[in-house]
Amino acid sequence: MATTSNAGPKALGKLLRGARKTLTAWLSRPLASFHLILAIMCLLMVLGLIMVLSSSSALSVQQGSGAYSYFTKQAVFMGIGLVLFYVGLRTPLSLIRRLSGILIGACALLLVFVLFTPAVNGSKGWIRIGGFGVQPVELAKLALALWGAHVLVLKRNLLHRYRHLLVPLIPVALVLLALVALQPDMGSAVSLGIVLLALLWFVGAPLRLFGGILVGAVAAAGLFAFAASYRSARVFSFLNPGADPRGAGLQYNQSLQALADGGFFGRGLGEGASKWGYLPNINTDFIFALIGEELGFLGCAVVLGLFALLAWTGLRIAARNTDPWIRLVSASLTVWLVTQAAINIGYVIGLLPVTGVTLPLISYGGTSAAVTLAVFGVLANCARNEPEAVSALRNQGPGTFGRLLRLPAPEPYKAPPSKRAPTRPSAPPRQAQRPPTGPGANSYRRAHMSKWEPNRRMPRDERRAGGRR
């Protein structure tokens, strides 16, 4: 007996050590991040489609449009999203970066345009194309991340001045926020804010700035919340959910009941009762409650685990890349998606007031799903631009997946050529050389490269990359 009881832990320890070794080995493969992103995306996408079908079938039938109407729409958008994913993956990142200005400009115009469309459910955020509605705000979030990163990296060496750190990023972001607030769409405003904060955080903005932003954001959120009665009702019902369980506290209470009903293993896929009219918006904002009800704690844990893995992988991509724009973009996009998930899950489980932030790739919502897939495309692209991955792809071939998708090998990162000694401490002329903003920034930069390139300090990574050359 003694030997067996000793042998147990020993064998387990051996197994664990073996597993860890295998895991470390797998993670050290050059394309590990890329494959992780693909896996996370596929799992979330499949789970999302299943849950959209489960959550909306009852609703669809009650509306008399057939059990699959919501599911079909979502699937079509997922298909479009997969095309966008491929575009995001295939397009060279440098091109994406160059187009980011045009993208954000176009998004701003569309956001102005939607304000003149008829309101749907009290919100003007939709452009109707055929039978499908598209929300430009979703694309604007991605555009803000791409363009914001571009501007910040461009002004990399001027960021020690608040003016360069904040302008033009903050004004543009505020314009977008204002346009979104006019729709109004509080959930998207929150998402845009997250993207902005993530950009500032990862570019290294001073902590006191975040302190200031925090105070401002709380004030703004308060104003925003109490400007509309339904939002203040949400806040009050969050603070005292038992006060009106059939009115303002309805979603809070029904959501917790649905989760509790699921228990550990859930009632079984499709067996959820909340979707039969008990929990409003169950196919969009509260789909996580249905996951909890039908798939139980296990299902919830899988979703939480996938988003945690996304956080880990996305920031790993950021850490392993050398191109500062890629680093900033991948980190910001990751934070955007994961924070949005955390906020959504947070209010579903009763930790936050209801904000209408959706659960990426799982909530019903075509544009959101499609754009999220595009984001995954960009993230995957970034993963393929990790130096180890670039080296492997260039030296050992594109690999199965790359061959299948006819993906070209990524170009290695070239630090911008320095014409002067990198360490020379000279301040640029302050007033005259205002850094460029907007779509024309690249051409401006190319034209005036020599004027302000000397000011940049070459980071270590770039020096090393440059050294290899």
Place this chain on the structure above:
Amino acid sequence: MPGRTRGSIGVRKASISRALSRADKTRRPARIIVGRVLLVGALVLATVQLVKVQAFDGPQLASAAEDQRITPVSIPAKRGTITDAQGTKMAFSVDVVALTARPKAMRGTWDEAQGKLAKSGGKAVSYDQHAADIAGFLKQQLGDQFNEQDVLARLRSDRTFTYLDEKVDPQVATKIREKFPDIGQEKRSMRRYPAGSVAANVVGMASWRKDQKPPGMQGLTGLEHALNTKLAGKDGRREVDTGNGSDVVIPGTERDVRPAVPGMDVKLTLDEDVQYKTQQLLDEYRDKVKARGGSIAVLDVKTGKVVALADDKNYDPNDPSTLNSNNMGDPAISSPFEPGSVGKAITAAGALQEGVVKPDDVVTVPGSVKVADRTVHDDWSHPTQRFSFTGILAKSSNVGILKIANRLGPEKFEQYLKKFGIGQRTGIELAGESPGFLPSRKSWSASTFGNLPFGQGYSMTTLQMASAYQAIANGGVRIPPRIIQSTTGPDGKVVEHKSPKGTRVIGEQAAKQLVGMLRSVTQKAPSPNEGTAPSAALDGYQVAGKTGTAQQVDPKTGKYSQSEQTTTFAGLLPADHPRFVAAIMLDRPTGQGGQTAAPLFHDLGSYLTQRYNVRLSDGPTPKVKFVLN
């Protein structure tokens, strides 16, 4: 601003560049690590909260969730079937569907949907056209009896709810509702009575009551009413989860809390064919002799079981509109009447049993006799004659039977009346049985004993009359009549309903003597030796019986009417081996018992002997002399 801030900008510049350089120092800068910790930390926090919600607060929240979804549903129990002794179904239930519509809401929904269709380029159909389509399809499915125009008008009207048809076959209903999903349904059951009015007075009628809670089948008359709870069984209880604010059942949530217990099946002692024939003969004779009404009870001699129990006024239980206060009862058990001379058999039975007289004894019978303040005549005028005891019964002499009764004495006579069941309910399973009326010995006046021995002054039902003669036919043992043969419980177990233990009323010898005497009633011979009911005689069989013609009490004067009579005949056959006993009552016919009720007995006996292949009697009834001088 510039002057004051210049220096501080310099400080900040230094701190920012320090931060930036720190961030760039390694491939895992602090901001990325912090970001990772914050993101994963938020998700871990969510996991902790999930454990709280799904595990610790779980049961309480989950029960709250369940409470709001549960809707109890009643599972209707299947109502029991009623059959006759041969197992022929007399009453059974079938499932039907009542098709419902909500015209007002249907119009709204239809117009909205068609509006959408028109917008997206489809061809819209007006609601009125839709209503016409529905009515047309219903007509096609439900046949000629369906009133298409009426239903169409209701569908196009502004009412909130209407029944389109309340008795639709479930399969047809499914077909209709597949084609027109906006038509609703109510599941019901319907009672079918294949034999229509045959035994309707016994079986009764049940109909669907939508106004009761829960809606269900309710027995209104007859056994359907008397045995309602047993026939109905017990509705089960099912719980389903329904959607919020609707009665949409969430698929897969049905669970039976309590199964339905089907109702009891009832097998009657009746023979449907005999019942039919009896009713038919009754109707025929009622019309022939212009009676106001009548009833017949046919019993099996050996068991006392009711073979037929007929009333002349009937309804068709398939059609509730035929039911009215005149025909809904069962007068054969509920309406007592003064039997008249039929009751002389009881007096004779007592006298024979007590030995105060023998069948062949000769009694001097004057034309009339004075009892207290009244004078009793015979039905026909005659001088003082010497009658045999048999002759007194066969000719139905009131004066003669009073002489015999005097030999018996009022105390003994009253005992025999009671032993024959007069004034007591037989205890048959039907509702509303009357005990009849027998004045208590204490209340007898001086003239009472001058009335009772020939069947006036007390009353009995047709069934009681049959039961009394059953005792005579059965060697003196009276077995109270019963009409339920057996019941089958929900477990499928058959419970035979045994008849109550018989009680000996008179000895076997006296019974045999009495039957022998009663045979002479049907004797056909030249006057004065002809019985009162030769028309009851049946070729090949010895028939025993007794006629009766009783004066009815005129409700206006409270005295016996000279014109309104009840005619009766109670008989048994074959007299040598009695098998059936029948009691016939006709209300206010033209003619006496011998001319009205007796021929009916003949026809009925003729049918019974053929139907049951009754063995012929050993010989014809021996002729006897009634008057001896």
